[in-house]
Structures are given as structure tokens and as C-alpha cells.
Amino acid sequence: MALFVQKFGGTSVGDLERIQRVAERIEETIRAGHQVVVVLSAMSGETDRLMRLAHEVTSHPDDRELDVLLSSGERVTIALLAMALRGRGINARSFTGRQVGIVTNSSHTRARIAKVMASPVRQALAEGVVPVVAGFQGVNERSEVTTLGRGGSDLTAVALAASLKADRCMIFTDVAGVYTADPKVVPSARKIHKLSYEEMLELASLGANVLQSRSVEFAAKYGVPVEVKSSFQEGDGTLVTHEDADMERAVVSGVAGDRNQAKITIVGVPDRPGIAADLFSAVAGASISVDMIIQNVSQGSLADISFTVPRTDLPRALPMMEKAKTELGAQTIEVKDEIAKVSIVGVGMRSHSGVASRMFQALSREGINILMISTSEIKISCVLDERDLDSAINALHQEFALNEPVQD
Ligand code: ADP
Numbered sequence: 001m002a003l004f005v006q007k008f009g010g011t012s013v014g015d016l017e018r019i020q021r022v023a024e025r026i027e028e029t030i031r032a033g034h035q036v037v038v039v040l041s042a043m044s045g046e047t048d049r050l051m052r053l054a055h056e057v058t059s060h061p062d063d064r065e066l067d068v069l070l071s072s073g074e075r076v077t078i079a080l081l082a083m084a085l086r087g088r089g090i091n092a093r094s095f096t097g098r099q100v101g102i103v104t105n106s107s108h109t110r111a112r113i114a115k116v117m118a119s120p121v122r123q124a125l126a127e128g129v130v131p132v133v134a135g136f137q138g139v140n141e142r143s144e145v146t147t148l149g150r151g152g153s154d155l156t157a158v159a160l161a162a163s164l165k166a167d168r169c170m171i172f173t174d175v176a177g178v179y180t181a182d183p184k185v186v187p188s189a190r191k192i193h194k195l196s197y198e199e200m201l202e203l204a205s206l207g208a209n210v211l212q213s214r215s216v217e218f219a220a221k222y223g224v225p226v227e228v229k230s231s232f233q234e235g236d237g238t239l240v241t242h243e244d245a246d247m248e249r250a251v252v253s254g255v256a257g258d259r260n261q262a263k264i265t266i267v268g269v270p271d272r273p274g275i276a277a278d279l280f281s282a283v284a285g286a287s288i289s290v291d292m293i294i295q296n297v298s299q300g301s302l303a304d305i306s307f308t309v310p311r312t313d314l315p316r317a318l319p320m321m322e323k324a325k326t327e328l329g330a331q332t333i334e335v336k337d338e339i340a341k342v343s344i345v346g347v348g349m350r351s352h353s354g355v356a357s358r359m360f361q362a363l364s365r366e367g368i369n370i371l372m373i374s375t376s377e378i379k380i381s382c383v384l385d386e387r388d389l390d391s392a393i394n395a396l397h398q399e400f401a402l403n404e405p406v407q408d
Pocket residue numbers: 008009010011012041151172173174175177178179180181182183184207208209210211254
């Protein structure tokens with residue numbers, strides 16, 4: 001008998017027919033003699049719909065109230081699935097984040113998990129009850145509802161799997177696994193059989209949102225084996241686990257694209273020690289993650305500093321930059337938000353040279369202009385115009401022959 005945490009994403013519970021199909025799948029696993037803890041997302045589009053409602057009510061909705069609102073989507077699906085399972089003669093019980101004891105910090109809309117009690121889930125399992133847990137939500141120390149950032153049901157599933165020492169955390173979604181690129185952008189993308197935590201973390205944080213990046217971080221930290229697979233068809237998915245000899249030995253494992261990007265340039269800042277420190281400590285204080293940074297010396301003793309932030313953080317970053325502009329005596333602030341980032345990822349890059357030049361040549365052949373570049377040991381990223389993103393992803397997928405099976 002194995003213990004599985006099975007998470008079903010929004011499309012998998014998008015309507016009542018699909019909820020019945022999920023119930024059927026869970027029933028099969030239970031009848032095969034395994035224990036299952038279910039984690040659910042809200043119905044597809046529901047979190048976006050709630051978000052739109054909030055922004056129709058006011059342009060800057062309060063984060064605490066936003067969490068109360070957004071967490072309601074998952075309450076609907078857990079109750080419906082628990083009913084569907086009970087209708088099939090399976091003893092199931094729904095649990096909110098508070099009821100399972102998912103305790104987070106107080107960063108509303110992007111809370112981090114501090115601890116997972118999980119005792120009500122253990123108790124339910126011991127009684128032969130199937131726990132159906134609301135993903136994406138927790139409570140802070142004052143019992144206020146928090147949410148774990150977009151895609152956060154993946155994190156709920158991984159955190160529960162770690163706490164329960166489950167045999168596997170299965171993430172059921174609308175594609176059959178993790179592919180060499182988003183199959184909706186590159187139709188010839190190939191499913192990867194097995195992937196290291198390190199590569200998956202890079203892919204996820206660079207825009208492959210098939211898994212939430214924080215869930216991968218958590219899985220790596222606690223060694224949780226994660227399998228991404230289809231809700232709609234049978235068959236193996238992609239196993240994300242520790243790097244081993246059985247993994248593909250490609251130089252580049254995958255290509256990712258991210259549209260949630262914006263570039264801010266502070267023009268004409270005095271070029272003296274301490275300026276960058278002052279500027280970026282203000283941004284970090286608001287937990288906005290700055291990605292690429294470029295400083296150019298313009299005329300005389302003035303410099304321009306450009307950096308990228310998630311586009312969704314622009315409304316919070318800009319007032320801070322206006323303040324910094326005045327304090328530092330800078331000239332103007334320029335914002336470009338129709339940009340995107342394309343990245344290639346692979347542990348094989350550690351031992352191969354010339355990968356970056358192949359990337360730049362492939363983009364140049366498509367006539368794509370690179371605005372910024374950054375590299376690390378296992379990835380290279382380029383910022384470009386958003387309208388070039390899909391052709392950049394396709395060109396890189398082809399350049400590194402990612403549709404072809406890897407030769408060992
Ligand atoms: P869910 O609602 O099940 O959580 P998501 O929309 O969060 O589903 O994640 C699945 C989607 O991730 C896929 O439909 C696919 O378009 C996208 N995706 C992006 N990059 C990849 C990739 N490399 N492999 C597979 N899917 C990817």
C-alpha cells in the first residue's frame with residue numbers, strides 16, 4: 001500500500017463532468033489498495049474571475065481582503081469533489097487550509113509556508129477517510145486567511161506530501177508532463193521522462209508554469225518525488241527528482257518563455273558609491289524581486305540604471321522609484337512593459353562551451369533584437385520584445401534539436 005498526494009489543477013476540475021472523472025480516478029487508486037490525499041485548485045478561470053471582480057470594485061484592492069476572496073474558489077471544488085466521492089460510496093471529507101493546519105507568514109497574496117501540521121489529515125487517513133484539501137490557501141499566526149501565490153496549489157500538494165512522507169506527489173494537469181517547451185507554443189515539443197529538481201526549478205522560475213517554482217524549491221528541499229501527468233489520459237508523466245545517471249544527457253533540456261516582465265530605467269543618476277545599494281534596498285524592502293540589472297555610464301558623472309521586475313509588480317515598484325528619483329537626484333524614469341524573457345536551461349551547459357553563441361545566432365537569424373542577457377551555470381536568458389517571444393522559443397527549440405530523442 002502506497003500513500004499518494006494527488007493534486008488536480010483548474011482544468012481538471014473545470015466542470016461537473018470533469019469533477020466526476022477525477023472522482024473516478026481517485027476511486028480506482030483507492031480500490032487498488034492505496035491511500036490518497038487529494039489537493040484541488042479552483043475551477044479553471046475562477047481565480048482570474050475573482051481577481052477581476054476585486055479590481056472592478058477598486059483599483060487597489062486590499063491584500064487581506066483579496067486573500068479572503070481568492071481562497072473561496074478552492075472551497076467550491078473541495079466540497080463538490082467530496083460529495084462526488086461520497087456519492088460513489090467512498091468516505092471523503094473536505095478540508096480548508098486552516099483545517100489542515102497550513103500556517104504561513106503574513107505576506108498576503110504571496111505567503112510562504114511556515115509549518116504544516118497535517119494532523120487532521122493523518123487522523124482522517126487513519127479512519128479510512130479520503131481527505132480532500134483546498135490548495136493555494138493557509139492561515140497566518142492570527143488565523144487570517146492567506147494565499148500562496150498563483151499556481152500555489154502545487155505548493156500545498158508538495159508541502160503535504162513532505163509532511164506526510166508520501167511515496168509520491170502527483171500533479172495532474174492538462175498536459176501529459178513537462179515538455180522541452182510549452183506544447184501550446186511549440187507543437188513538436190517532446191515530453192521529458194525524468195528531470196532534476198535543479199533543472200525543473202530553473203524552468204519553472206523562468207516561465208514554465210506547469211509547476212509553481214516555489215513548489216519545486218520545496219520538493220527539492222524535502223526530497224519529495226513529484227510526477228507531472230495528464231488528468232485526461234493514462235500513462236507515465238514526468239518524474240522530477242534528484243539528479244541521477246538515468247537522466248537525459250542533453251546540453252539543453254528545455255526552453256521557457258516569460259511574459260510577466262517589465263523594464264524600469266532610472267536615467268541620469270549620480271555615478272557614485274552607494275547609489276545602487278540605496279536604490280535596490282528600497283525595492284527589496286517591498287519584496288519585489290529584481291532580475292536583470294544593467295548600468296551604463298551616460299554623460300559626465302551620470303549613469304543610467306535599468307532593471308527588470310515582474311510586470312505584475314510594476315504598480316508597487318513605480319511609486320518607490322519616483323521617490324528614489326527625487327532622493328537620489330536622478331533625471332527621469334522610463335518604463336517598457338512590452339518585453340519578455342526567453343531562456344534555455346540544462347545541466348549539460350556546465351560541461352559544454354559555445355551554447356550562448358548558438359543561442360544568440362539562432363535569435364539573430366530570426367531578426368530578433370536582444371535587449372538584455374543574463375547567464376548562470378545552467379541557464380542563459382535573453383530579454384526581448386514581447387512580440388518576438390513565440391518565434392524565439394521555436395527558433396531555440398529547433399537550434400538545440402529538442403524535438404529529437406536525446407542520444408546518450
Ligand atoms: P493547472 O491548472 O493544472 O495547474 P497550469 O496551467 O498551471 O495547469 O499548467 C499547465 C500548463 O503549463 C500547460 O497547459 C502548458 O501550456 C503550460 N506549460 C508551460 N511550459 C510547459 C512545459 N515546459 N511543459 C508542459 N507544460 C508547460
